[in-house]
Amino acid sequence: MTDLFLHDSAARTKRRFQPIDPAHVRMYVCGPTVYDLAHLGNARPVVVFDVLARLLRRLYPQVTYVRNITDVDDKINARSRDSGEPIAAITARTTADFHRDMAALGALPPDVEPRATGHIAEMIALIERLIANGHAYAADGHVLFSVPSFGDYGKLSGRTPDELLAGARIDVAPYKRDAGDFVLWKPSDDATPGWGSPWGRGRPGWHIECSAMSWKHLGEEFDIHGGGHDLIFPHHENEVAQSVCAFPGHAFAHYWMHNGMLLVDGEKMSKSLGNFRTVRDILAEGPWAGEAFRLLLLRTHYRASLDFTMEALREAKAELDDHYAMLSRAPAAPGGGAATHLADWVIAPLLDDLNTPLALARLRDLRTLENAVTVGGSPAVAMERAGLTTPPAPGVAAAAFREAAAVLGVATGDPAAWLQGGGDDAADVEAAIAARLAARKAKNWAEADRIRDDLKAKGILLEDGAGGTTWRRA
Ligand SMILES: [Zn+2]
Known part of the structure; x- marks a missing residue:
């Protein structure tokens, strides 16, 4: 360093x-x-x-x-x-x-x-x-x-x-x-x-x-x-x-x-303008909102003024959705070595007066590198930026991501819990998945499909894998 x-x-x-x-x-x-x-x-x-x-x-x-x-x-x-x-x-x-x-x-x-x-x-x-x-x-x-x-x-x-x-x-x-x-x-x-x-x-x-x-x-x-x-x-x-x-x-x-100062919808926050927001107001948006707000804050350099909008908060949530989806799919790989080298590359901009926007951009590059292994997509641009001539082995970019993300304090939670949204209907979803499994075992394909479609209509997506069925919110 x-x-x-x-x-x-x-x-x-x-x-x-x-x-x-x-x-x-x-x-x-x-x-x-x-x-x-x-x-x-x-x-x-x-x-x-x-x-x-x-x-x-x-x-x-x-x-x-x-x-x-x-x-x-x-x-x-x-x-x-x-x-x-x-x-x-x-x-x-x-x-x-x-x-x-x-x-x-x-x-x-x-x-x-x-x-x-x-x-x-x-x-x-x-x-x-x-x-x-x-x-x-x-x-x-x-x-x-x-x-x-x-x-x-x-x-x-x-x-x-x-x-x-x-x-x-x-x-x-x-x-x-x-x-x-x-x-x-x-x-x-x-x-x-x-x-x-x-x-x-x-x-x-x-x-x-x-x-x-x-x-x-x-x-x-x-x-x-x-x-x-x-x-x-x-x-x-x-x-x-x-x-x-x-x-x-x-x-x-x-x-x-x-x-620097924080604006809301382009204006200085004031009770008379009606744009006064407490942190508690933002947290009420959902279990995702605290972490999304943190990411939103770090997407602007700390010395610049920052404009808070609900659209920017939703964009930050979408970025976290993508991060957690990558982490949930990535195979386990040991840290250290190549992973620490990549983590240092993400953290390096922080050494230049806490350049969090560039560090977050590099974190997205690590996601691209890992996704190239698990879901496809070209890693060429991210590889060039990271100075790599060969793509990292499966799991290495994700291990680097976790190490660097811990310094930024973003995307450090449990991917499954994030993707399931922390709603209070998780027990109902698990019960429906169990019922669908029972229907499939009984070769009642119509019932199994009905349960899947029913969940999909509620915004719950099922993914059948070797380890069983997992779910996340759309
Ligand atoms: Zn003081």
């Missing part, structure tokens, strides 16, 4: 990835604020950085992937006030919903999933360091970060001081020394969650939460910090300011990666 290159938002260019410790790669990604179901845009970074984590695990002996849960936030407080549901119930339920939805998208859990409310002591310690270093000040029950005290402020997002002010949605507060200063700690009234602190009972600002959780679990500096493009300013700009000023001499994140 060759070197890994990643686009670093801070450098505004692709850079060769050089981990701080090649024996242990460390990555932090901003997780959800748990007050509502995840929408389609929330799913994109989860899937993108899941692929990156899988790739890093293939390349390095140890990876620690940290993705937080923000369970203290004014949006959560507002939701509780509006609905009357206790805050703890909202955050517990929404966290469980998030876990279920992301698992349905094939995203593996991160190695550590810290909750903000479990790290208040670290936040207070960070804020105390910032005050001691002259980068923060207490005023009127608040603690603010002094933006003019950090000369590199604005470097990550590339904004000028005027743009910074315009983008920060400044609320002019009398306790701020500078209009751009942002809140590290704020006072809580009796009806709002709060913790004791040197500045009175209060709660953290959002930005300090991520600086504290990444510090606790990954140290003063680590390799990769990821998140959605919309987090670069002010959230990530403020994280840099806090962490670099609290720990002088440390660079915080060495690589910043941001995924």
Whole structure:
């Protein structure tokens, strides 16, 4: 395998990835604020950085992937006030919903999933360091970060001081020394969650939460910090300011990666446009929908904006149907050797800043190579692209497919279960197949054909083979 290159938002260019410790790669990604179901845009970074984590695990002996849960936030407080549901119930339920939805998208859990409310002591310690270093000040029950005290402020997002002010949605507060200063700690009234602190009972600002959780679990500096493009300013700009000023001499994140935005039907998703979709809405389309949505996300390069349409979701399902049909027919073959060589060819584009569209195209070429053995078709074009002069032996392309697909996290399920669609009528189909077998044994061909036609009318196709009868949905 060759070197890994990643686009670093801070450098505004692709850079060769050089981990701080090649024996242990460390990555932090901003997780959800748990007050509502995840929408389609929330799913994109989860899937993108899941692929990156899988790739890093293939390349390095140890990876620690940290993705937080923000369970203290004014949006959560507002939701509780509006609905009357206790805050703890909202955050517990929404966290469980998030876990279920992301698992349905094939995203593996991160190695550590810290909750903000479990790290208040670290936040207070960070804020105390910032005050001691002259980068923060207490005023009127608040603690603010002094933006003019950090000369590199604005470097990550590339904004000028005027743009910074315009983008920060400044609320002019009398306790701020500078209009751009942002809140590290704020006072809580009796009806709002709060913790004791040197500045009175209060709660953290959002930005300090991520600086504290990444510090606790990954140290003063680590390799990769990821998140959605919309987090670069002010959230990530403020994280840099806090962490670099609290720990002088440390660079915080060495690589910043941001995924592009997700549109629905060509428009920015919004409740007023009627194109707002939760992940749960998509999963309701069928047992295939989670994996199809994951494939849809990966068919666009992570930095580009992505347009979700139901047609694109159905196209992704059709691609998975073809993949699983190939896997269900392919003869078993050992991995390693030629198979690993072909798997590396599929994975190679991922080393070039996670080029998932090209990796998926090469996965389709492996399908063509395997299908040429089992159902026919010409492998010539796929062979040329893969640099092969002779077709792979039966099962070898499928073994390579499985190995590479595991890095992408697509088509990794049981082919028979996929092709049977996970419907709740599987027992009825099995009973009909048994009845047809009995009819055939009794040489009652008319009855056997009637059962087959009956199933076909319901969209169930039977395939008689040496090992018995298998079925799949049309
Ligand atoms: Zn964050």
